[in-house]
Amino acid sequence: MQISVVGTGYVGLVVGACLAETGNTVWCADVDQKKIDGLKQNVIPIYEPGLDSLVERNQKAGRLNFTTDVADSIRRSDVVFIAVGTPPDEDGSADLRHVLAVAETIGKSMKREMVIVTKSTVPVGTAAKVAECVSRSAQHPFHMCSNPEFLKEGAAVDDFMYPDRVVLGVDSDHARSVMAELYAPFVRTGKPIIFMDIASAEMTKYAANAMLATRISFMNEVANLCERVGANVDLVRKGIGSDSRIGPAFLFPGPGYGGSCFPKDVKALVRTARDSGACLRVLEAVETVNDDQKHRLFQKLQQALGSELRGSKVAVWGLAFKPNTDDMREAPALTLIEDLLNAGAEVAAHDPVSMPEAKRRLGDRVTFAETNYDALTGADALAIVTDWNEYRHPDFGRIKSTLRRPVIIDGRNLYATAKMAELGFKYHSIGRSGAA
Numbered sequence: 001m002q003i004s005v006v007g008t009g010y011v012g013l014v015v016g017a018c019l020a021e022t023g024n025t026v027w028c029a030d031v032d033q034k035k036i037d038g039l040k041q042n043v044i045p046i047y048e049p050g051l052d053s054l055v056e057r058n059q060k061a062g063r064l065n066f067t068t069d070v071a072d073s074i075r076r077s078d079v080v081f082i083a084v085g086t087p088p089d090e091d092g093s094a095d096l097r098h099v100l101a102v103a104e105t106i107g108k109s110m111k112r113e114m115v116i117v118t119k120s121t122v123p124v125g126t127a128a129k130v131a132e133c134v135s136r137s138a139q140h141p142f143h144m145c146s147n148p149e150f151l152k153e154g155a156a157v158d159d160f161m162y163p164d165r166v167v168l169g170v171d172s173d174h175a176r177s178v179m180a181e182l183y184a185p186f187v188r189t190g191k192p193i194i195f196m197d198i199a200s201a202e203m204t205k206y207a208a209n210a211m212l213a214t215r216i217s218f219m220n221e222v223a224n225l226c227e228r229v230g231a232n233v234d235l236v237r238k239g240i241g242s243d244s245r246i247g248p249a250f251l252f253p254g255p256g257y258g259g260s261c262f263p264k265d266v267k268a269l270v271r272t273a274r275d276s277g278a279c280l281r282v283l284e285a286v287e288t289v290n291d292d293q294k295h296r297l298f299q300k301l302q303q304a305l306g307s308e309l310r311g312s313k314v315a316v317w318g319l320a321f322k323p324n325t326d327d328m329r330e331a332p333a334l335t336l337i338e339d340l341l342n343a344g345a346e347v348a349a350h351d352p353v354s355m356p357e358a359k360r361r362l363g364d365r366v367t368f369a370e371t372n373y374d375a376l377t378g379a380d381a382l383a384i385v386t387d388w389n390e391y392r393h394p395d396f397g398r399i400k401s402t403l404r405r406p407v408i409i410d411g412r413n414l415y416a417t418a419k420m421a422e423l424g425f426k427y428h429s430i431g432r433s434g435a436a
């Protein structure tokens with residue numbers, strides 16, 4: 001099939017590369033000239049395991065093409081995916097400006113019958129708005145499809161190639177058969193394609209992210225309570241996660257959720273509810289709990305260093321909102337760093353891949369260390385924010401001899417509390433008894 005993917009960010013680039021991998025001819029279009037120039041030279045603008053070889057291989061084979069000419073990519077295609085950003089508007093609702101701008105271009109540029117797929121995360125009713133916008137100038141029939149994307153940054157290629165399920169909201173048999181054919185290579189192991197109406201597909205994406213965010217905020221509250229009552233959240237997590245009705249995933253407490261999706265999608269769903277005269281009370285609490293949790297590591301540092309926090313230096317390990325990505329959108333590390341700087345502390349930071357992005361955001365207000373151990377030099381405490389694998393088994397002797405004081409605030413519960421006490425650290429983690 002001839003496919004256009006408009007918006008070549010985390011989602012669009014992965015979708016385009018994976019669809020090319022199964023033999024389609026794909027045009028990835030974006031208004032960002034620098035990004036497209038780089039991609040033509042196989043320069044991948046994001047850190048995503050496995051994506052570079054996929055892009056290089058398919059570009060070399062002529063199946064994957066990059067362009068800034070959005071209209072031209074649409075003219076060539078049977079299917080167009082809209083994968084542009086939907087950032088939060090001032091009131092928390094999803095800003096649909098980019099989506100509707102693409103819809104207008106589709107209407108003006110299409111040269112044949114098309115399936116128009118909304119891949120961006122968009123509120124219920126958006127596909128209808130896109131259809132209305134396209135139909136103002138369309139000269140050919142078109143069919144709408146809502147195809148929310150569930151990939152996780154850091155495992156995006158695998159998630160797309162081997163999805164748990166594919167959700168397709170369609171409004172015609174034509175859209176249904178075209179999309180079923182397109183996705184057939186990705187569901188050969190029997191994973192389901194779930195067809196539904198368009199509004200339900202749009203809602204499914206928000207409900208999925210809202211549920212995951214809810215689990216995180218729920219566990220963070222349980223963890224905070226564990227600290228007060230002398231329980232250990234790691235054991236509680238295993239105890240409840242083994243219940244098949246609950247399951248073990250997404251029960252890890254931490255410094256709060258971040259990233260490009262959960263914060264904005266929770267906000268947008270809360271806004272959708274309010275606009276329709278309803279109120280999602282659970283979800284509003286999820287957001288408040290998360291906002292508070294992002295300050296938790298700072299509070300623990302305040303407790304550990306007391307009045308000496310002002311004028312101290314804190315080493316921060318991990319800046320990305322989670323491991324295996326360089327994405328720092330809404331990252332808890334940013335909240336911690338701002339809190340520390342406001343309190344008059346100095347910050348020396350390390351991250352295996354997101355330091356260029358962190359430098360862009362934080363400039364010279366923070367020192368960036370070449371290695372995680374370099375960040376410890378002259379530091380009064382170490383705060384661990386992202387659970388990168390390389391932080392899991394560090395040289396504790398080296399940490400202790402380099403830090404000015406043996407204080408570690410661990411936002412990811414990476415180490416055993418008994419072992420840390422034995423090694424002589426003042427070790428504070430999340431929700432583990434005696435570790436407040």
Ligand SMILES: NC(=O)c1ccc[n+]([C@@H]2O[C@H](COP(=O)([O-])OP(=O)(O)OC[C@H]3O[C@@H](n4cnc5c(N)ncnc54)[C@H](O)[C@@H]3O)[C@@H](O)[C@H]2O)c1
Nearest residue numbers: 007008009010011030031032083084085086098120121149
């Ligand atoms: N990042 C994720 O993990 C993830 C997962 C699932 C769904 N989503 C959703 O997918 C959508 C895209 O997210 P992302 O993280 O890839 O965003 P992103 O910001 O990384 O990329 C968006 C791209 O769209 C381009 N763009 C904007 N307006 C354009 C236009 N008019 N024409 C052509 N290109 C245009 C931008 O230049 C940018 O490259 C969002 O709605 C997001 O919520 C994201």
